[in-house]
Amino acid sequence: MKRVAIVGGSLTGLMAAIMIRDLGHEVHVLERSAPEELQSQAAGMQAGLEVEAFVKRYIKEPGNYGIFANSVDVLSKEGEVVKCIPMSVPMRLVTWYALYRLCLGILLDAIPGKRSATYETHRHVTDIRDEGDSMTVVYRDLEAQREKVMRVELVIGADGANSMVKKKLLQEVSPRYAGYVTWRGRLPEKNASQETLIRLREKCTIHRVEDGYFVIYYVLAGSADETPKTHDIIWIWYTNLAEDSSEFHEAMTDRDGRRHFSTVPRGKVQPKVWAQKLEEGRAACAPMLIELMEKTEEVFLSAVRDSTPTKGVFSDGKVILLGDALALYRPQSGSSTSQAALQVLALAKVFEGKITLEEWEKQAIQYNVLHEGCYIGDDCIVYKNHVVMCRGLRQCYYNGVLFVLIYKQLNWDAKTSPSTRQK
Ligand SMILES: Cc1cc2nc3c(=O)[nH]c(=O)nc-3n(C[C@H](O)[C@H](O)[C@H](O)COP(=O)(O)OP(=O)(O)OC[C@H]3O[C@@H](n4cnc5c(N)ncnc54)[C@H](O)[C@@H]3O)c2cc1C
Structure with a gap:
C-alpha cells in the first residue's frame, strides 16, 4: 500500500x-x-471515448452526464447552413462541472473494505x-x-x-502561446430564441469569421447528480491576438488589475474589453451568434497555449x-x-x-x-478556401483529426494577418 x-x-x-x-x-x-473559483472557469467540453471508458470502469452509475451531437453544421455569415457533416460516432458533450462533480462524488464515497481518500x-x-x-x-x-x-x-x-x-x-x-485566445460564454436555453434552439439541437455548429471561428453546442445544465432537465448553450470564439500587443495585455488583465496566465475567469473580464470585442462580433458574425453573445451575462477569456x-x-x-x-x-x-x-x-x-x-x-x-x-487525413472539406473539416483515416482519431486541421489554419492566420504579424 x-x-x-x-x-x-x-x-x-x-x-x-x-x-x-x-x-x-x-x-x-x-x-x-x-470550489467557487473553479466553477467560474468552467464551460463545456468533449468527453471522448477514453473518458467514456474511464467512466464505465470506475463510475458504476454515472447518470446522465452528457448529451450527444450527431452532426457538425457549418454556418455562413447570413446564418445559413452551408454544410452538414454527419458523425459516424456521435460526440459526447459535457460540462467540466458535471464531470468534476461526478468524479468528486465517487472519490469521496466511502467504499466498505477500501481506503478513503481526502480532497482538500x-x-x-x-x-x-x-x-x-x-x-x-x-x-x-x-x-x-x-x-x-x-x-x-x-x-x-x-x-x-x-x-x-x-x-x-x-x-x-x-507552455508556448498559440497566437490566439478563446472567448467563451454559456447561455441557459430559455434565454435563446426558438429559431436558435432548433438550429443548434443535437449538433455542433461551426461559424467561420475573419481571424477565427466559433464553435457552438448544447450541454446539460447543472451536474449529473442534480438530474438536470434543461440545457445550456456553450459558444466559443477562437480569435487571433498577438502576445506582444497591448490588446493582449489588457485582455488578460482582469477588472481588479490582476494579470492572468491562462484564464480571466467569469465575472473578472474588464467590461470595456468585452464591449469592444462584442462590437467586432456584431460586424462579423451570423445573427445567431450575435444573439448568443448579447444575451450572455458573463463571458470569460483564455489564452490558448500548448x-x-x-x-x-x-x-x-x-x-x-x-x-x-x-x-x-x-x-x-x-x-x-x-x-x-x-x-x-x-x-x-x-x-x-x-x-x-x-x-x-x-x-x-x-x-x-x-x-x-494525424492531421494528414483525407476527405478534407474546404469552405471559402479554408479547410474547416476533415475526416480522419482512422475512426478512433476522428475527433482529433477533425479539430487539429482547424487550428493549423488559425496558426496560419496568426502569422499572416496584419494585426497579429510576428515581428
Ligand atoms: C476550473 C476549471 C474549469 C475548466 N473548464 C473547462 C471547460 O469548460 N472546457 C474545457 O475544455 N476545459 C476546461 N478546463 C480544462 C480541463 O479541465 C483540462 O484541459 C483537462 O481536463 C485536463 O485537466 P487537468 O486536471 O490536467 O488540468 P486542469 O484542469 O488545468 O487542472 C489543474 C488543477 O491543478 C490546480 N493547481 C495548479 N497548480 C497547483 C498547485 N501548485 N497546487 C495545488 N493545485 C494546483 C489548479 O487549480 C487546477 O484545479 C477547466 C479547468 C479548470 C481547472
Whole structure:
C-alpha cells in the first residue's frame, strides 16, 4: 500500500485519485483553488471515448452526464447552413462541472473494505523534494495561512498547464502561446430564441469569421447528480491576438488589475474589453451568434497555449506527470480530458503490474505525437478556401483529426494577418 499525494484536483487529479484509491492506496488530493473559483472557469467540453471508458470502469452509475451531437453544421455569415457533416460516432458533450462533480462524488464515497481518500481545497503546493525513499510535498494552507508538509511515496503532478511540479523537475519554460485566445460564454436555453434552439439541437455548429471561428453546442445544465432537465448553450470564439500587443495585455488583465496566465475567469473580464470585442462580433458574425453573445451575462477569456511532452516520470518513479501538466493540447482538439483518462487507465496497469512505468511513459508521449501528426487525413472539406473539416483515416482519431486541421489554419492566420504579424 502506497501513500500518494496528488497535486491538483481538477479532472486529471480526480480520475487518478479514484483509480489509485480503488487499488487500495492512501490518496490525498491537494487543490489550490476554492470550489467557487473553479466553477467560474468552467464551460463545456468533449468527453471522448477514453473518458467514456474511464467512466464505465470506475463510475458504476454515472447518470446522465452528457448529451450527444450527431452532426457538425457549418454556418455562413447570413446564418445559413452551408454544410452538414454527419458523425459516424456521435460526440459526447459535457460540462467540466458535471464531470468534476461526478468524479468528486465517487472519490469521496466511502467504499466498505477500501481506503478513503481526502480532497482538500485551498492547498497551494509550493515544492516537492526527493528524500531518497520517499517524497516531501510542501504546501501552503491558504485558509490557515500556514506552511505544511506531507511525506508520501508517490507524487502525481496533475496541476495543469502551468504545472509547478513540471517546472521544478524540468526547469522548463511555460507552455508556448498559440497566437490566439478563446472567448467563451454559456447561455441557459430559455434565454435563446426558438429559431436558435432548433438550429443548434443535437449538433455542433461551426461559424467561420475573419481571424477565427466559433464553435457552438448544447450541454446539460447543472451536474449529473442534480438530474438536470434543461440545457445550456456553450459558444466559443477562437480569435487571433498577438502576445506582444497591448490588446493582449489588457485582455488578460482582469477588472481588479490582476494579470492572468491562462484564464480571466467569469465575472473578472474588464467590461470595456468585452464591449469592444462584442462590437467586432456584431460586424462579423451570423445573427445567431450575435444573439448568443448579447444575451450572455458573463463571458470569460483564455489564452490558448500548448506544450509537447518530453518526459513524464521522475525521481525513480516517485513522481509522475499527468494530464495538462504532461502535455497541453489546444482546446479544439478535444483531447485534454481524453488524454488524462487514457493515461489514468494505462497507469492502472502499472499498479497492477501489467506494464512497466517506462512502457506507460512511452505510450503517454506517443498519444501526443499521434494527435499532433494525424492531421494528414483525407476527405478534407474546404469552405471559402479554408479547410474547416476533415475526416480522419482512422475512426478512433476522428475527433482529433477533425479539430487539429482547424487550428493549423488559425496558426496560419496568426502569422499572416496584419494585426497579429510576428515581428
Ligand atoms: C476550473 C476549471 C474549469 C475548466 N473548464 C473547462 C471547460 O469548460 N472546457 C474545457 O475544455 N476545459 C476546461 N478546463 C480544462 C480541463 O479541465 C483540462 O484541459 C483537462 O481536463 C485536463 O485537466 P487537468 O486536471 O490536467 O488540468 P486542469 O484542469 O488545468 O487542472 C489543474 C488543477 O491543478 C490546480 N493547481 C495548479 N497548480 C497547483 C498547485 N501548485 N497546487 C495545488 N493545485 C494546483 C489548479 O487549480 C487546477 O484545479 C477547466 C479547468 C479548470 C481547472
